[in-house]
Amino acid sequence: MTGKSPEKTPVSLVNFFVFNSEYGPREGEEEKKILYYYPPNTELDKKIKDVGLCEAIIKFTETFSDNPCEAMHAQKTRQVFHQPEKDFWMVLTVSIPSSEKEKDGQSYMEFHEDDVQDSVFDAVLKQAYRMFKLFMGSFQHILEKGTAQNLKQRLDHFFSRYLQTLKLNQSDILDVYCGIHFLPLDKNTYLKIQCLINLLEATFLQVKYTAFLYNDQLVWSGLEQDDMRYMYKYLTTSLFPAYMEQELQGGSPYSSSTNVTGGPSTSHYGKFVTGPPSLTEPQNFGKIPRIFVNTGRPDEECHLLVYRALSATVCMLIEGSFQIPFDFFKSLDSFLGPQLSSLASDIGEQYARRPPSTAEPLFKYVYFNYMNLAQKTTIHADSNKKTAGSVSVPPDIMRLIGDINADISRSSNDDNETIARTQTGDYWVVGKKSDQREFYVVINQKNANLIEINEEVKKLCTSHFSNIFFLD
Amino acid sequence: MAEADSKSSGVHYVQLSKHPIRFEPVSQLTNVFFDETNKQVFAVQSQGAMGVVVKGPDDKTNINFRMEDRGEVISIKFSYDMSVLAIQRSQKSVEFMNFTEHSDRVEYSQSCRGKTTNIIGFHWTALNEIVFVTDHGIEYYQVIPEKKTLKCLKNQSGQVNWFVWSPESAVMLLSSGPLGNIINPFHFKSGQLYKLPKFEVDLPVIPKPPKLVLHERDVTMAQIYGVLYICVLRHHTVAGKLTAEIVLYHLQRENPARRSCVLRLNMSGRFAVNLVDNIIIVHHQASKTSMLFDIKSGGESDGYVTFYDPLVPASPIRPFMIRAPSIPGQPGADGQKHELELYSPNWIVFQPNILIDAKLGYMWYLKLSLEPIVSLIDDKVKLIDFLLRRKDSKMVILKVCKQMMLPDSQASLPVIAQVFDLLNAGYREYLDKEIQAQVVVPSLGSILDHLVPYTGASESTQTMDNLRGRKAIIDQSDMYTHVLSVFGDSKNIHFKFIVATLVEYIRSLNQVFIPVQHYLYELVINTLVHHHCFYQLHQFLQYHVLSDSKPLWTSTD
Numbered sequence A: 001m002t003g004k005s006p007e008k009t010p011v012s013l014v015n016f017f018v019f020n021s022e023y024g025p026r027e028g029e030e031e032k033k034i035l036y037y038y039p040p041n042t043e044l045d046k047k048i049k050d051v052g053l054c055e056a057i058i059k060f061t062e063t064f065s066d067n068p069c070e071a072m073h074a075q076k077t078r079q080v081f082h083q084p085e086k087d088f089w090m091v092l093t094v095s096i097p098s099s100e101k102e103k104d105g106q107s108y109m110e111f112h113e114d115d116v117q118d119s120v121f122d123a124v125l126k127q128a129y130r131m132f133k134l135f136m137g138s139f140q141h142i143l144e145k146g147t148a149q150n151l152k153q154r155l156d157h158f159f160s161r162y163l164q165t166l167k168l169n170q171s172d173i174l175d176v177y178c179g180i181h182f183l184p185l186d187k188n189t190y191l192k193i194q195c196l197i198n199l200l201e202a203t204f205l206q207v208k209y210t211a212f213l214y215n216d217q218l219v220w221s222g223l224e225q226d227d228m229r230y231m232y233k234y235l236t237t238s239l240f241p242a243y244m245e246q247e248l249q250g251g252s253p254y255s256s257s258t259n260v261t262g263g264p265s266t267s268h269y270g271k272f273v274t275g276p277p278s279l280t281e282p283q284n285f286g287k288i289p290r291i292f293v294n295t296g297r298p299d300e301e302c303h304l305l306v307y308r309a310l311s312a313t314v315c316m317l318i319e320g321s322f323q324i325p326f327d328f329f330k331s332l333d334s335f336l337g338p339q340l341s342s343l344a345s346d347i348g349e350q351y352a353r354r355p356p357s358t359a360e361p362l363f364k365y366v367y368f369n370y371m372n373l374a375q376k377t378t379i380h381a382d383s384n385k386k387t388a389g390s391v392s393v394p395p396d397i398m399r400l401i402g403d404i405n406a407d408i409s410r411s412s413n414d415d416n417e418t419i420a421r422t423q424t425g426d427y428w429v430v431g432k433k434s435d436q437r438e439f440y441v442v443i444n445q446k447n448a449n450l451i452e453i454n455e456e457v458k459k460l461c462t463s464h465f466s467n468i469f470f471l472d
Numbered sequence B: 001m002a003e004a005d006s007k008s009s010g011v012h013y014v015q016l017s018k019h020p021i022r023f024e025p026v027s028q029l030t031n032v033f034f035d036e037t038n039k040q041v042f043a044v045q046s047q048g049a050m051g052v053v054v055k056g057p058d059d060k061t062n063i064n065f066r067m068e069d070r071g072e073v074i075s076i077k078f079s080y081d082m083s084v085l086a087i088q089r090s091q092k093s094v095e096f097m098n099f100t101e102h103s104d105r106v107e108y109s110q111s112c113r114g115k116t117t118n119i120i121g122f123h124w125t126a127l128n129e130i131v132f133v134t135d136h137g138i139e140y141y142q143v144i145p146e147k148k149t150l151k152c153l154k155n156q157s158g159q160v161n162w163f164v165w166s167p168e169s170a171v172m173l174l175s176s177g178p179l180g181n182i183i184n185p186f187h188f189k190s191g192q193l194y195k196l197p198k199f200e201v202d203l204p205v206i207p208k209p210p211k212l213v214l215h216e217r218d219v220t221m222a223q224i225y226g227v228l229y230i231c232v233l234r235h236h237t238v239a240g241k242l243t244a245e246i247v248l249y250h251l252q253r254e255n256p257a258r259r260s261c262v263l264r265l266n267m268s269g270r271f272a273v274n275l276v277d278n279i280i281i282v283h284h285q286a287s288k289t290s291m292l293f294d295i296k297s298g299g300e301s302d303g304y305v306t307f308y309d310p311l312v313p314a315s316p317i318r319p320f321m322i323r324a325p326s327i328p329g330q331p332g333a334d335g336q337k338h339e340l341e342l343y344s345p346n347w348i349v350f351q352p353n354i355l356i357d358a359k360l361g362y363m364w365y366l367k368l369s370l371e372p373i374v375s376l377i378d379d380k381v382k383l384i385d386f387l388l389r390r391k392d393s394k395m396v397i398l399k400v401c402k403q404m405m406l407p408d409s410q411a412s413l414p415v416i417a418q419v420f421d422l423l424n425a426g427y428r429e430y431l432d433k434e435i436q437a438q439v440v441v442p443s444l445g446s447i448l449d450h451l452v453p454y455t456g457a458s459e460s461t462q463t464m465d466n467l468r469g470r471k472a473i474i475d476q477s478d479m480y481t482h483v484l485s486v487f488g489d490s491k492n493i494h495f496k497f498i499v500a501t502l503v504e505y506i507r508s509l510n511q512v513f514i515p516v517q518h519y520l521y522e523l524v525i526n527t528l529v530h531h532h533c534f535y536q537l538h539q540f541l542q543y544h545v546l547s548d549s550k551p552l553w554t555s556t557d
Helices: A045-062 A118-136 A140-144 A149-167 A175-176 A189-203 A225-248 A324-351 A395-410 A450-464 B002-008 B378-389 B396-403 B413-439 B461-471 B474-482 B496-513 B519-530 B534-542 B552-554
Strands: A015-022 A033-038 A071-073 A077-085 A090-097 A097-105 A105-110 A207-214 A217-221 A270-272 A290-293 A300-309 A312-319 A363-369 A376-377 A416-421 A427-434 A437-444 B014-016 B030-035 B040-047 B050-053 B061-066 B075-078 B082-090 B095-097 B107-111 B119-127 B129-134 B137-144 B147-155 B162-166 B172-178 B183-189 B192-195 B218-224 B227-238 B242-250 B258-262 B270-278 B279-284 B288-291 B307-309 B321-323 B337-341 B348-350 B352-359 B362-367
Touching: A015 A045, A015 A149, A033 A045, A033 A149, A045 A077, A045 A090, A071 A118, A071 B307, A077 A140, A090 A118, A097 B348, A118 A149, A118 A225, A118 A290, A118 A395, A140 A149, A140 A376, A175 A312, A175 A363, A175 A395, A189 A217, A189 A312, A189 A324, A189 B413, A189 B496, A207 A225, A207 A300, A217 A225, A225 A290, A225 A312, A270 A324, A300 A324, A363 A450, A363 B552, A395 A416, A395 A427, A395 A437, A416 A450, A427 A450, A437 A450, A450 B192, A450 B337, B030 B075, B040 B075, B050 B348, B050 B396, B075 B119, B082 B119, B095 B119, B119 B162, B129 B172, B172 B218, B183 B337, B218 B270, B227 B270, B242 B270, B270 B348, B270 B362, B279 B362, B378 B396, B378 B413, B396 B474, B413 B496, B474 B496, B474 B519, B496 B519, B519 B534
Parallel strands: B258 B307
Antiparallel strands: A015 A033, A015 A090, A071 A077, A077 A090, A097 A105, A207 A217, A207 A312, A270 A300, A290 A300, A300 A312, A363 A376, A363 A437, A416 A427, A427 A437, B014 B362, B030 B040, B040 B050, B050 B061, B075 B082, B082 B095, B095 B107, B119 B129, B129 B137, B137 B147, B162 B172, B172 B183, B183 B192, B218 B227, B227 B242, B242 B258, B270 B279, B279 B288, B321 B337, B348 B352, B352 B362
């Protein structure tokens, strides 16, 4: 439980598959059930066996509970199940970390079952489905438009790359929340942003929904919460980092300070993140991802056009049936460029004015609001990129938070408070849930007692979350 | 231009007051005089022997009396409180008559100085203070009715061609020089005579040999937006075509009056100028139309002078029905009703907004109707800006705003945003002044510090007057009741537009720090809830765009 063994193996992906039992109900046709299997070079026989076993487990557990089977614990692996659409099952298997131990001169492998939390990997699996759905549409939607073969192709196309990006070893409470960082902003600037977006949508009628971000923080979403949640995930973990990297390497065809639209427009900092890399090359439309959202109607296909000026980003969801002409980009650029540039510098100034946080606080916290998915963390240096070493508390503390979260989630009580102390006594972890809000405080105070910790947390609540009320 | 003409045809934005002041028309027996200071018309019959009928703006200023015929009356004027009557019958003197209830009405006289001096005219400048303008300068007297004598307060000598008097600002302009274009302004204030720097009106052509080319009829004084201007009509030739313009000289205390605005008339002929609600109305006799100029609307500046075109296409004064002149002494025998001849050669205009037809015996006040102007200004921002500076424009503004919301005449969001900003800037200004008025004790500075306005009223009462009656203030409840309520009534306005408009309004209010009323929030909330935009609603609450309030929570329950 101390996790100090240096030779511990990390959590890794064993396999991942998608199947539908209805597709090959007869013997000898089992292969048809498998829609996707990772690793792909696995022998067919093994694939069929794995799927068959899962089917059996699912069927078997159905007899005991109305709730479908969620996870299976084995000594060396952990398997999580998810049925995202009727008869479609997704299964993720990860390895249990192990380390070599010696007992009576004999070495043996010790498996750290507690290192793997069901809630975290359940979230990872569900997120995998939602990301697929965001880019490809629901399984049902694909089948309505094509065949099972199309579905297989799409699954393969998507997951063979997506699975590479998974960082299972770093998965934690943030995956469970899959929350959004909102940008704290004064009302007037916020209203200006609102008005810009309203004007944008009124001027360019093909723009159906718009989201506004500053750096990795969301300011406004015209999309429904659930759509925004996963699009936000995509933007902040994939699109933005890739774009920033390209920018840093100077890969962008035109630098940020000069605008070479060729038109009479004044210089501004705006440019397309997705879409044409340069407005002087009308043949190069760049890459514009297509995504599926459910805000207006289920599986609505849209172009995701992303435009950025300084640190402000506008994500425009454009009607999928609209063939975007090059002039559209040009007029968008001349409309958004100057206004977005000035808004971005306004926000930037507001940030510069804010006093920098001084001394390292004694405590760290994670906060999440189930109502608006707002998430805040001081435990993670960078909540999205999850670069190694960005977590500032030991892994067992992270797991403790995950466990308290799982406990609280199971509880039927809306309001909850748990205070835990690590075995070594270095850390206190306080989990608190009130109404729809949940937060965890990690306090590194060796000689504190329960009463002092309780006081500390109360103080923290009033100083940091004064505008958010906790029901006592 | 043709299009503009067709647009303005049938539109009449200038009208005559419904109830004109009637007086005995000019005839062989009757002379008619008008006093600009008290705005009284004097119908003098047989030099007063048959009676003098005085009609003023109200009943208190109406009076009938008789006086002895002592020769032809040149000019006749009451003092401010109507206790002394001044009559000029010769070029050498002015006669006075005490007019209080128990006075004996014995005349006393004051001659001008110097044998060769002739009186051009006179004006009461204050209670019992009178100024004679002669061809040799001005003589400023105090009338002492009890002693039936006058005391000289000040003299100022210098050659004078003609003069113009503005009772509103107590400023007199004297024309001198062979061309008449050297203007000497004087300001009268509590027995003191202040000489202001003289200035020269530049002339398009200087005749040889020199002769008087700048005439009294070409010069008027007008207080526009609290600033005193001298308006000079000027004819000149542009590309071989004779055209006219009105040049506004800004009268200043320390420096010679400065040419600051030019109104392009683009026509030639006879013109007359009136001022209504800070709008300069220029009547053109030949075309029988009037033009409007607003020196706060548009204009192109060359760095020194701003040039203005008519605000809207020229249009005739609204037709006016009069009864045919009835036979004097038989008021019962009314003639047939017929249309008044507009822009008649018998018309005389007086400042600021008076029009007299002496032949018919009518005196009107000019009025501006705003509704017809609405259709002539397409640019809504310009229109609202114009309307906000007008008197009694509130309902017109609200109507325009409402139109901007309706699907058939919907304005674009940037226009709506600008209009809201204009409305709220005025609203803010009003709130600020209201706070100031409560705190600051009005100070009466030297009138020379505030050359204008001067009508006896202190600056602060003027300001409050501006606030209450004059300038339109559109507050949130007005907007809610008259404009934003269409969102509830009209089913075919897209909800995105509704939300965008409401957010724009809230933004505009916030920008000038006006607390938003809860009913606006309610409107946003109801619209969002109605269209199931709960997430958007939540975001608004999160950023305190919709501030928490008690009425709000009860409405969301």
